[in-house]
Amino acid sequence: MSAAAALSDPQGSLKTLRAPQTSPATPAGGPSGPATFTTALSIPVVGTRPILPSTTNSGSTNDAINTHAASGGSGNTGVYPSGPAPARMASTRMVSTTTTTAQRNTHTADESARERDDVPDLGLEPIKVASVLDLNSVRTQAPRPPHSTSQAAATPADAMDAELTKQRLFGLEDCPEYYPTPEEFTDPMAYIRKIAPTAQKYGLCKIVPPENWKMPFVTNTETFRFKTRVQRLNQVEASSRAKISFLEQLYRYHKQHGQMRIIVPTINHATLDLWLLRKEVQKLGGFTTVTAENRWSDIGKTLGYSAIPNVPAALKQTYETLIVPYENFLVHVKNSPALTPNGANNRTPPTAPPDSPTLSRITSMGSRGAPMTIVDHTMERQAKMGSGINGDVNRKARTREEQNAMNEDVQMADARSTEKPRSPTPAPTEAHGDYCEICKASEKPSEMLLCDGCDGGFHIFCLDPRLPTVPKGQWFCHSCLDGSNNEFGFDEGEEHTLPTFQARDMAFRKLWFESHPPSEDSMNAEYDENTIQIGNVKVSEYDVEKEFWRLVQSCEDTVEVEYGADVHSTTHGSAMPTIETHPLDPYSREPWNLNNLPIISDSLLRFIKSDISGMTVPWTYVGMVFSTFCWHNEDHYTYSVNYMHWGATKTWYGVPGSDAEKFEDAIRSEAPELFEAQPDLLYQLVTLMRPDRLKEAGVKVVACNQRPGEFVITFPKAYHAGFNHGFNFNEAINFALPEWLPLNLESVLKYQQYHKAPVFSHDELLCTIAQHSTSIKTAIWLKPFLTDMLWRETKLRNRVRENYPGIFEVVDAVDAQEEEQHQCVVCKAFCHLSRMGCECTSSVVCHSHASFLCECDVSKRVLQLRYSDKTLEDMVNEVIDRAAQPSNWRLKLAELLTESPRPLFRSLKFLAAEGDKINYPLPELTNLKLCIERGDIWLAAAANMLRQKKESRRKKRTKKDASPPIPEDGDGREKTLEDAEALLAEVGLLGFDAPEISVLEAVIAQAKDFKQRAGAVLEKVRENMDWTDVALRSEIQAECQELLRIGWSVNLSLDETDEINLLVRKLEVLAQIDALQEDFLTLSEVRLHLEHARLCGLTDEHPMLQVLREKLVFGEEWEKKANAIFESKIKNLKDMDEFTDLPASHPMDASVLSKIMSYRSKAKELEKSAKALMWPEGNKRTKIADAQRLIARAEKDFSIPAVSELHRVLEFAIDLETRCEAVLNKKHPQSESESVFDAVRKWRAYADEHLTSKFHLPQYEMLKSQLDAHDKWYNRLPFPKPRRDHVEHLYKDVAECTKTEEDAAPNEEFCTCICTLPVRPPPPGTVSDAVQCDHCQARFHPQCAGGSCPFCDHHHWNGSLHRGRYYHSFDVLACVRPVPDLTRNYSRLWKQIEFIATRIARLQNVITHFLAFAAQSGNQRPEIIPQVRHYMRKLFKIQVAISPRPNVSYGLDLAGLHRILASQKRTKRRRRGKMVFKQENEKEAPDGTQCFCHGTPPNTFGPEVAPTIKCTHCLKLFHSWCVEFWGPTQPEDWYCPMCATKRGKTYRSIEVRVRTPDDIEAGENANYGVYVDVEKTLKQNRDLVKVQMGQPNKRIIVLDLIQWFPAEENPPLPVVPMIGMYPQSQLPTRPILPQVTYTTSPPDAEPPFSSNQPVPIAAGTTPSGQPQQQQQQQSAQQLTPVDEQSAQLGKKRKPSMELLPGGDEKRRKAESSSMAIDAETSAAKPTVATGSNGA
Secondary structure, eight states: OOHHHHHHOHHHHHHHHHSOOOSOOOOTTSOOOSOEEEEGGGSOBTTOEEOOOTTSOHHHHHHHHHHHHHTTSOTTSOOOOOSOOOHHHHTTSOGGGGOOSHHHHHHHHHHHHHHHHHSOOOOOOOBOOOSSOOGGGSOOOOOOOGGGGSOOOSSHHHHSOTTTTSOOGGGOEEOOEEOOOTTGGGOHHHHHHHHHHHHTTTSEEEEOOOTTOOOOOOOOTTTOEEEEEEEEGGGTBHHHHHHHHHHHHHHHHHHHTTOOOOOOOEETTEEOOHHHHHHHHHHTTOHHHHHHTTOHHHHHHHTTOTTOTTHHHHHHHHIIIIIHHHHHHHHHHHHOTTTOTTSSTTOOOOOOOTTOOOOOSOOOOGGGOOOOBOTTOHHHHHHHHTSSGGGOTTSBOOBHHHHHHHHHHHHHHHHHHOSSOOOOOOOOOOOTTSSBTTTOOOOOGGGEEEOTTTOOEEETTTSSSOOSSOOBSOOOOHHHHHTTTOOOBOEEEEEEEHHHHHHHHHHHHHHHHHHSOOOTTOOGGGGGGGOEEETTEEEOHHHHHHHHHHHHHOSSEEEEEEEEEEEEHHHHOOSSOOTTTOTTOGGGGOTTSTTTGGGSTTOGGGGOSSOOBTTTBOEEEEEOTTOEEEEEOOGGGOEEEEEEEEESOEEEEEEOGGGHHHHHHHHHHHSHHHHHHOTTGGGTTOOBOOHHHHHHTTOOOEEEEEOTTOEEEEOTTOEEEEEESSSEEEEEEEEOOGGGHHHHHHHHHHHHHTTOOOSSOHHHHHHHHHHHOOOHHHHHHHHHHHHHHHHHHHHHHHHHHHHSTTOEEEEOOSOOSSGGGGBBTTTOOBOSSEEEEETTEEEEEOGGGGGGSOSOOGGGEEEEESSOHHHHHHHHHHHHHHHHHHHHHHHHHHHHHHHOSSOBHHHHHHHHHHHHTSOSOOHHHHHHHHHHHHHHHHHHHHHHHHOOOOOOOOOOOOSSOOOOOOOOOOSSSOOOHHHHHHHHHHHHHHTOBOTHHHHHHHHHHHHHHHHHHHHHHHHHHHHSOOTTOHHHHHHHHHHHHHHHHHHHHHTSOOHHHHHHHHHHHHHHHHHHHHTOOGGGOOHHHHHHHHHHHHHTTOSSSSTHHHHHHHHHHHHHHHHHHHHHHHHOSSEEHHHHHGGGGOOTTSOOOHHHHHHHHHHHHHHHHHHHHHHHHHSOSTTOOEEHHHHHHHHHHHHTTEEOHHHHHHHHHHHHHHHHHHHHHHHHTTOOOOOSSSOHHHHHHHHHHHHHHHTTTTEEOHHHHHHHHHHHHHHHHHHTOOSOSSHHHHHHHHHHHHHHHOOGGGOSOOOOTTOOSSSSSOOOOOOTTOOOOOEEBTTTOOEEOHHHHTTSOTTTOGGGTBSOSOOSOOOBHHHHHHTTSSOOHHHHHHOHHHHHHHHHHHHHHHHHHHHHHHHHHHTSGGGOOGGGHHHHHHHHHHHHHHOSBOOSSTTOOHHHHHHHHHHHHHTSOOOOOBOOOEEEEGGGGOOOOTTSOOOTTTTOOOTTSOTTTOOEEEOTTTOOEEEHHHHTOOOSSOOSSOOOHHHHHHTTOOOSSSEEEEEOHHHHHHGGGSOTTEEEOHHHHHHHTSSOOEEEOOOOSSOEEEEEEEEEEOOOBOOOOOOBOOSSOOOGGGOOSSOBOOOOOOSSOOSSOOOTTOOOOOOOOOTTBOTTSSBHHHHHHHHHHHOOOSOHHHHHHHHHSOOOTTSSTTOHHHHHHHHHHTOOOOTTTOOOOOSOOOOTTOO
């Protein structure tokens, strides 16, 4: 907006600025358009919440949240300002926001409501989002340049990304980028130290981790919520905000002084910029100087008004009219003692109100800049002046008295408007506005004006000049008019989740860039890989950066965005895994994890005792497009590291720390009035300045684009700023290295100058490091800082003691609970070591501000000390002493080397050991250790050379032991005289002294003397020596032994020593040979004497040597045989027998011969024992265990023939016992070719012939007895031969008829035959061949009846008819009595009999209980006839007489019961009704189907390829798609929709509806939606039941019902009398059952040992046992077909395969084909050889 518009009509201009955009916006970089206001808050997102002020009660908070939720989370819901910001942001709030009265709260609510009304409503529907953020929707990985896999670059130019080396906006230089290797990346601090010399010249750098390093994102996106701050882009730039602030103050001043309308000239079609005019005039010295020097034309040229007439005069007149009065007012305020009590002439430190909270130590980080707006700024104030009471120019200014009355009214209204009692309101305290800001008194509230800008109170008589009365309209104090109260800060936005914030960012980016597309000169082509598609527009990183800086300086386009900055990880959790939350994640221990980085070994921040949010505990940041963080450097000038987890690019700008002062000067010169109002503006993180303006001021500025997975490092004191390209998530932390300590002190002193609270105490950090780090390395770099701290603290303490003599001092060594207790109330500095206090207050001050604490006497002052002077000095001296250890050691080394040119070796070793205790690298120690190492080697060599050899021990000579003693050699390498001399020469080069040197010199002298004497003796022997002269030999031997003793004592390897030793040994051997006796020599003695002679060099000096050689040959021959026996593991008895006749003259060692005889004696004893076991005496039998023990003992050492024979026979016996035991234990494998019983009989024959007479075989005897018992059992079986075949047939019949699951009668109504198959009615149009009993009405298959009814005719049960099984169930049960285990385990026949007996016993028990039940008269009802028939079928099939007693027949009992029940009157059975559908009679389609589609399937298939399915009931074909059957194969039982409906079943995949015949005839006039209720119709079995049906929820098929036949009573079948029936009283008592068998096994699981073999019948017989011809005649006479017409038709046609529904004809043919007949023997010949055992 123009300056003229701002001054002439601020309210209207403001409305224009904040109005929604009504005209198309111009592209970015295009010509100026109408003023627009766009805010991200206008985009509604479901799930956002408003941020309410902390003073609002809970009820109103909930109401506001509910209202917000009801509006869909729209940004139009009020954005309320919250309480005070953190310490770092506290000063960014306006002082006027500290009011706490009810009226002020009312104003705040009114203002918030107006602000909500001003938010543009774009008419958008609220955006609905998911509860969890989809990480696939954000960018999680950035592209890597080709060189990124190489080693880290040595220079910044090598490290930069190829993309970023291209031209940037403003021509900025890129910061270095580094790509560490995995090895370099393991140590963060070491790598940062490595790159620091280069990177810190740029202020910041980017580090890209190795490709395999992927930090996980662990934040729970469903529960994570954060608050945002609103940022108005064109108010964050310094010059723009300074201009707006100046125009606002200028307007207020003139309006307050009666000038309601201000005219600003328009020059060259543009309104004059008053702020720029004043700035240029001030640069040239002010209005007076410019006027005196007549430089208004220069001012015009500077403003761009060259070659325009009358411009200088217009500029001067405007300045003099509008600006000079305001400047005079500022001068007056500055020089007025009343208005500036804190001025230069009467300077007192600013103090906080008594109840104001102390600034928190948890401060805001610089890189965590939040969105900005103006808190109670002029624009909002001007808007309120134009709407409402505050804007009424005719009203009087507010007074304190009026304000109090308004507060009471508000409180009363609140009390009446609520139903619930309010919580007690605390007593009001004297706050801002309750007292006069000049005199500090609260009297005369009626004469105390309240400022409409800051709510400050002022007495009208305290003002300068005084006001006679309360003025009309708005009134602003001097602080609001000169701008000292207009501090700039942030407003809070809304509470978001990550999905809601992402939705708002995406919607805002699309809205903005589609209406402001990039210009044609954009650099999309250069940024292809990072260009994104937003709607229909492609936007590159360059385009976003360019648009951001355009909006920052634009006065036409006002844009508001949100920024989720400074989100505390202590509250919301870090996005990186921690050991507490993810202990198993390896990245929780990663050094580059921001939770670990501040506390690793090299970071000094680990010594800070408490967690500092954002500094030692990470902060997280959630950005959206254009959200920015302003220029700042880190707290205490620390390092910072920022990691991007995912999202859009973040652009950074950096200024190196070396240019920090240049940067501060440049930004102060850009907007000096902002810094005059807020000297600490740079600490507020609210100001930007364009990088090109900084470059023009000589400041070095670099840039960087941070992408996902990348780190950005900022270096100490480096200023940095930046903005976000879109939705992203970052996390940041601080760390510090020892090189940072000087900058920390500098920052603390600067904070003290600006009265800014530090985050931690510099002195406390130094003391903590000194107390907790005891390393010398730390002490060396800590020493100068501790010394400086001691000097500063001592100086300050002495100054206090001089200024306050006798002041009381107290040492408080306990850490305060709150660090604010040690914070100076003036400069906010931490007073860790000492501070000044007083009895009158709990506040403290530092020594520099001791005079500002209070006015009390010195006797009340207290000097509080953390450490006493001595304790502090001792702490510092301890560090100094620790740091001096390396230098002290070097001094000792120098003194030792100076005292003597050859120092003692032990002194050098002691000094080296002392150096090892110093935990600090000492280069001199390495050389000293090398010298000591070489000296240790020399001393070890000397000690080894001087070590005394053990004296040789001489054995006492015996007659047989004539060998001379051999002296023991020393260990290690032999040392010669030359070695000793070389070792002595070597020590002269090492330069140290040791006692071993003199000892070595003495040894060398003694060795030289020995060599001389020994040489003389050896020369004498070589010249003339008679070896046969015994006396001469003794003389020389004595002399040589003396020399030998001297030579061994020298401990050196001398050649003369060996020669003398050899000569002595030769003389001793000759003496031993003289005393030998030839006949008593052993082989060992022979060898010994010959070996001694050889070693001494004797050959033919003595005649006995040849005799010894001959004896050696004979002795070695026999010794070789003996050694062969000894070496053999198995010793042969025959070889040992040869040594019994050995000649006595052979030189054999007695020990060897004795050992051989001992072996032979043991072998002979074992041979005798083996023969005794092989042929035992009398009736004794050898136990296998005894024989095994003997064989094991003998074969372990000897080879004896008798033992080998015993072993061979024993193996047969053991094998037999093993086989018998396996058979007894049921572990013997069964063979198809030979049964177990045949194998056992073969074993018995062999054992009785060869083994039983020698060995005791218990297992064999037991098996033999069981075999005999088995044979007896088999011979007693009652079954006819062949028994196995007979039992096999019986087994199958019993298994089929006695299933436990078939105890109940079948539910099939057609199951009336004596067999188990139902007799179903024939299909329509076919003839039935079933016959029916005239008594019980049971229907039978013709082949099953046997000429008479098996249920009623007792001939089937009394034995009149032929039977194949003549035995009783008692005979079968007797077969399973106790049998031997051999039979039980291996007899398949017994297992079948056991199964038959078990099943028969169970059947007998079941029938017994049933007959007992039926014996009661009340239970004899026709309903139990099926159960009676069911048991009779079982007995008829088995043919074995079953009853508990031999004289009782269950068959006759059941037959009699059946006749009684059948003679009773039976109820008639009703049939199901029948439906006839129109679709049943339709013709077949060409493809053979009768489908509902009439042969035209869907277009998906052609008629020739459409899959079909066949109904198993009506046999019609249907298309699978039409009936929705998608199975892969045709099922065995599938009903089509028509058949399923007829049976009252529900078709599973399609809804079937039936239309009535009436509706079919009515056609279009039929009732809509009326169909037949099939279920009720079939159930009631009468008329059709109709029902109204609604819309179907799946596919339907409509069937047309053309006929309905209700169910009728079944007419009686024709009865044919059956002959041969006995009266009930004449029934026989003994049942004789005919044989009726089937060829198949029961359908369920086969019982054990079933063979599935068919059971044949005799040729010429029927299944009933009668001759075929006889039975055919009886059938012709006694049975009548059910249907006479069917009988006549049966003569004309061939039998059908489907006479009955069950396909009985097919079944009979299958049974016939499986039978094999043997006419002669009637024995079964199996046709299928399958079974469980293959038999």
